[in-house]
Amino acid sequence: MTSILTNLFDGVAYGMLLFVLACGLAVTLGLMNFVNLAHGAFAMAGGYVCMLLVNQHGWPFFAALPLAFVSAAAIGIVLERTLYRHLYARSHLDQVLFTIGLTFMSVAAVDYIQGSSRVFINLPDALQGQFDVFGVGIGRYRLMIIVICGLLTVGLQMVLAKTRFGSRLRAAVDDPRAASGLGINVPQVFAFTFAFGCGLAGLGGALSAEILGLDPYFPLKFMIYFLIVVTVGGSSSITGPFLASLLLGIGDVAGKYYVPKMGPFVIYTMMIVILIWRPNGLFGRTAAR
């Protein structure tokens, strides 16, 4: 019984992490209809920045996390302004090719700079180990992830639903032409959203170094996971990807624990079945444009 609860807890932490990693992609892929396979590269950038700051410059872990966000967002906005925006109107094939190219470049570049082995971030003592709550083992690090990611999710939902920027974004997504007719600077809104999504990925990358492992092949290894979150979750709201990430996280952890031999088999089968059953995602509302 307790092992089930511990697994559930780990799964939730994993799912939350996936959500933070992938929710930027939910915006670019789901809302802006841009197939960005290079999303993992931004996560990797954030992870490596955090690792360098903590391990080599002795920054405290919690001070390095915001920097991971900022650096990934900065890379995101530079690339968006210089490269990505030219491709919004192009075919999906072009977008796929372009972002695969970027992914390959990022993998080779990080391999060149940092070597190909897995890196670890030195965690403060307070985050290590686990404690028992009614016999259920709770990892401190995972608890922190759940807290941070939970707060972020609530925050994102509030920003999207309550603020002026949120309504601008939703308007720009629903109908870019009408939105720009109303005086909304659509490219600017998209650029900002893109950068924010990259920043979140960077933060996720920094947090995930401990759980998912951080090496130069990160963008390729987890690309499919991010895509699953978005395609299964659908793109009409932020809740869809959130629930999809939780489902994926719990499913993956449970799958690895109870049927270790089947490996990632469970996840891929689930994804294909869901996509066949509901091509627009479990929680999708509108047909993809």
Added chain:
Amino acid sequence: MSASSDVGFHAQRQARWHYGEAAFWLVVLACGFLFPSRYLIMTDILRLALFAMSLDLILGYAGIVSLGHAAFFGVGAYAAGLLALHGIINEPVLALIAAGLAAMVLGFAASFLVIRGVDLTRLMVTLGIALLLEALAERFSNITGGTDGLQGIDMQPILGQIPFDMFGKAGFFYSLAVLFVLFLLARRIVHSPFGLSLRAIKNNPLRAAAIGIPVNRRLIAIYTVAAFYAGIAGALFTQTTAIASLDVFAFERSADLMLVLVIGGTGYLYGGLIGAVIFRILQEVFSTITPQYWQFWIGLVLVVIVLVGRQRLHYGVLYLPNLLIKQIGGRKAIVTVPESDA
């Protein structure tokens, strides 16, 4: 001239053999005699060309974007490997066809998943199938050899006559023959009314359905054929290298294949062939400069191609030959730019 006979006239003129095509195949054949020390890499190029042609059939002609074409390549490779390893079918040509058919069956089954949904769903489903097969191959390591791959494959002579030699000469001419036969078949397919209907579907599925083309059935058919081609390419890989390992399913293989096709151009059969040559040369050049990091430059090539625009790039490359033909031949350019696949 009525409209329908006009269309028929142009379609037939398109389908006629040009001198350039004959010259192309003669050059390929001549390469086999001119560079006897390069058989291995040339065989590799032929295999890649066949694989690229397979993707071109669905991407260039039917407009199905696939990120997991390696699935069929891998099935063909393992099928050929297992057939040879356990001595089920010893004769390579028969084994080749059997492996192609195995991939074809999978392609037929997968096509029902692929025709549902739009671009994005297709990307995900094709990618998912390839990953699923990779996971399966890893899981059933007692059959596939796991991460070590299938080892100790001993190939019998082709047609019982020509043994595979260690310099790869037999392998090269065998691959070339297979490629040429399959090319002829593909050429027949794309110029047939069936092939023309595929182009109509690619340009506008709704309109194609409105004029009475059974869209889904056509897509299933071409996807199955493409899977057969990819399976053959995979089987050739196993037969000429005598190994089959997990990386036949790798995502990089599917991604590289896209690059091959993009370099060569989609929507005409020679695109895959030319792309395979250029891609392999690029790869050689990059890996001599930086053995470990050649992927960076491959990525850069992809990014640049997309940013410049594939159409514009091909216009640029073909500008000089067309100019020469116009000046010397005094007629309209015969080297045409492949049609758009937006």
